[in-house]
Structures are given as structure tokens and as C-alpha cells.
Amino acid sequence: MHYYLRPAVLTALTLMLIHTQAGAEMHTETIDYTVGDQTFTGYLAWDTEYGQKRPGVLLVHEWWGHNQFVREQAEQIAAAGYTAFALDMYGSGKLAQHPDTAKQFMQEATSEPEQVKARFVAAMELLKNHESVDSSRIAAQGYCFGGAVVLNMARLGLDLDGVVSFHGSLGSPVKAEPGQIKARIQVYTGGADPFVPTEQVAGLVTEMQQAEADLTLVSFPGVQHSFTNPGADAVADQFDIPLAYNESAANRSWQGAMTFYQEIFNLPSD
Template identity: 50%
Template sequence: MNNLFPRLILWTLAGSLLSVCLSAQAELQTREIDYQVDGETFTGYLAYDDAHSGTRPGVLIVHEWWGHGEYVRQRAEMLAKLGYAAFALDMYGSDKYAEHPSQANEFMQAVMSDKEAAKARFTEALSVLREQPMVAPDDIAALGYCFGGAVVLNMARAGVDLDGVVSYHGMLAADSPAQPGDVKAAVRVFNGEADPMVPAQQVADFEAEMRQADVDYELVNYAGAQHGFTNPEATELGRQFELPLSYDASADADSWHKTQQFLEDLFR
């Protein structure tokens, strides 16, 4: 008994030390991934938490019209901390990040004017995410902000194999409206009711389109919220360039909370 007690203390201390070491080793992992589409290089950003063992659902994130920058990378890291493998893709090409609205519009129009090219860029990023060893390839959702919101909605309309898509302050108009049976993804839209870029008629037309195509969808219209309401930098950018952009902390928090619930339900 006299020898056993010190041993028990040593075993307990050793176990505690091992637990601390394992916790220290398990952390958020991030890295850039370059990939090719039609001979052009694109750079995405992968984030996951290696404290989670085995595979987990993947989430694609599509950037605002400015381009792939720190904002979508932060969102990728937020998703990784929730237990997902997140890949912030690139729709413009490596190092194409706009410093002025005119340049952002140029980048955006180059993508939106060629639907097949846009789809190729999105689906290649989807393939990159699915190929990651920590990702359950059949469990994939996509989130999009501003321009990215329109992208994920159009990918859902085009029948891309996704479990769900979420649009935040994205354009809702469709060049090719959803048809019954085509949309595989559940659709969630978070919109600013005061966003002049998405007028009330566009919202009404979108909801009619979703109902006609029998899509599993929900739309939340935040009273008083303007374009860019999820991005803390939106208000300053709006002032700088005289654009109707404004951050709304309440709408941001609520839409993120609802997104978390949506993803949990989607992959339950």
C-alpha cells in the first residue's frame, strides 16, 4: 500500500501531462491550395481543426465581389472551429483582389458573363475540397457572400451536387430560373430588407421561383439591414466609395446562428 500511493500519483500526473500535450498538438490547421482551371491558377484557403478525428462535412465559401481576401478566410476558420472542413475558394484567379469598386465590378462581370466558366471554377474547387482526407465527400454545403451569394444560388439552380447553400446579401435574380427536380440543395437566404441592390420585387420573384421549383428554401429579410451586413468592414467601405454598404451586428449574429443550426440539421 505504501508503494502504491506514490505510483497512483505518478500515473495521475502522467495522464494529465499526456492530456495537456495532446490538447496542445490539436489545433486549427490552415493552408493555401493552388489549383488549375482552364490553364489559370486559383488559390483557395483550407481550414480544419485536427482535434476532430475522422472525416467531417465540408463547406465551400465564396467571396464577395472584391475577391478572395481575409474576410472569407476568417469565415473558413470560424467554420473549422465548429468542426467542419472549410475551403474558401477563388472565383477570380490568384492575386486578383479589387482595391476599387470599378475593378471589383470588372472581375465580377468577367465571371458572371460566362456561366459555364463560372460553373467550372466552382466545381473544380468543390473537387479540391472533396479530395481532402478529412472531408466526408458526400456531405458538402456552400456559403456565399454578396457576389458569392449569387454564385452559390446559381450553382444550386444548375443542379450542382450540394446538400445545402446559404446566401448572405447576395443578388437573387436568375438568368436561368430553377426548374422542378433540378435543385438538389436546401436553400437558405439572408437578405437586408433595406438593400437597394436587392429590391422587394427581386425578393418576391425569387420566392415565387423557389416555390414553383418545389425547393426546400427559407428567406430571412432583416429590417433596416443594408448590403454587406455580415462584414464588419462594410460601413467604412461604404463611406469610402459612397456605396450603400453597412455592417449590422444584429443581422450578422442572427444569420450566423441560423447558419449553424442549418448545417447541424443538414448533416445530422
């Protein structure tokens, strides 16, 4: 099967300054861009305190869609010295408030693997072309649905230095071939996450060993799904689904990811 990817086209842009510190400014942009004939809305963040070109990090949202949580994560990554782009996998305006709608949006987005790849690559090219980014140093991280997306992009052999999955699904119909994966991989999962059972964890380890991939996997005992999101508990109560924020796991996985980026990008430690 063949697909045509039209380069991402910038159709609207809003620039905002978040804060000023010692002459530096945190910049954010809400960006409308197109892939094929559909419009998507992403969020770019970078801090001018880091004057030189720096690595770029793509973020892929949870199954709810491109929301405030993923934007806040982008700002934290920017504050750590990277340019972050929180992409949109569903299309402008597609933000779910109910699990049934989130499931529908996710199924529509993943109905064809080529479509997922096209949307990811368009966002990656947009990030690479930003004036603050060293286009030779790009990584990606995702949450839940987004964690599965970034793992699949690694499986497909995209030119990424690294990918990080936070409480993402680990199983996939896409299987990596030996020598195909270019990215180093980090996975953080909850040991009590019913959406990521033990069989998925074991299956990923076996798959990555056979593919000769560089995998680090951390499982937090007793931790449930969506452990990085402080809003998880309220959603769990509202819809009676097994989600729970865990501050320790969230902090440990974040620090692990930041150390990972320092390593893969050959950056000096703090």
C-alpha cells in the same frame, strides 16, 4: 455549348498552424490550383479536434475577390467542426481595392455561366478529396457576389446538401426547373438593401416554389447590404455606397447557418 474542365491541379501549398487547444490544431493551407489554363488561390481550414471525417463547406467571396474576410469566415467554420475551403472565382492576384475594379472582375468571371460552374466544381472536387472530408456531405455559402454564385449552383442542380446566401443577389438568368434543385437553401438579406430590392425577394420565392425547392428566407428590417462584414462601414464612407455592418443580423444569420448545417448533415446539436 460545351466546356472542358480539367481537374483542379495543386501547384503550390503553404501550411500554417493557427492555434493549439487540448492537443488539437487549427490547420490552414493557402492553395494554388488550376482550372483550364488559369491559376486560382484558395484557402483551406480544418481543426484536428474533430478527428473523424467531417462535412465540407465551400465559401465564395464578395465581389472584391478572395480576401481576408472570406478567409476568416473559413476559419470560423472550421472551428465549428467542418472543413472549409474559401475558393477563388477571379484568379490568383485579382483582389479589387475599388468598386470599378470589383465590377470588372465580376463581369469577367460571369461572362459565361459554364465558366462559373467550372470554377466552382473544381474547388468542390478539391474540397471533397481532402483527407478530412466526408465527400458525401458538402454545402456552400457565399457573400454578396458569392451568394448569387451558390444560389445559381443550386439552380443548376449540383450535388450539394445545402447552400446559404448572405446578402447575395437573388435574381438570375438561370431558372430552376421543378425537381432540379437537390440542395436545401437558406437566404439572409437586408430589408433596406438597395442591391436586393423587394422584387428580387418576391421573385426568388416564386421561383423556388415553382421549382419545388426547400427555401428558408430571412429578411432583416432596416438592414443594408454587406451586413456580415465588419469592414463594410469603412468601404461605404470611402466610396459613398450603401453598405453597413449590422452586428445583430450578422450574428443571427451565422447562428442560423450553423443550425442549418447541423440539420442537413444530421449532426447532434450542442
